[in-house]
Amino acid sequence: MAVSSEILEAVEKASTEKKISCPVARKLAEKLNVPPKLLRDAANKLKIKIVACELGCF
Numbered sequence: 001m002a003v004s005s006e007i008l009e010a011v012e013k014a015s016t017e018k019k020i021s022c023p024v025a026r027k028l029a030e031k032l033n034v035p036p037k038l039l040r041d042a043a044n045k046l047k048i049k050i051v052a053c054e055l056g057c058f
Contacts, residue, residue, distance in 0.1 A: 003042045007032060011042040018046075022053040 014020055014028050020043060029036045043050055 003038060003045060007034060007038060007042045008046060011039060011048060012046055015043075015046075015048045019049050019051050021051055025050055 010028055010032060011020065011025075014024055020028075025039050025043070026036055029039045032039075040050065042048075
């Protein structure tokens with residue numbers, strides 16, 4: 001599944017200083033109805049680091 005511009009925009013908007021926390025990323029994935037791995041791919045593409053990972057989803 002390709003990363004859409006909608007997902008890229010949502011991840012960028014949810015991030016702060018090129019970082020997004022794991023809980024925020026998981027909630028965003030749920031809200032967008034996409035697998036967490038797709039959010040990981042979007043974050044990687046945007047060079048945004050996922051921090052405070054709790055479950056190793058990313």
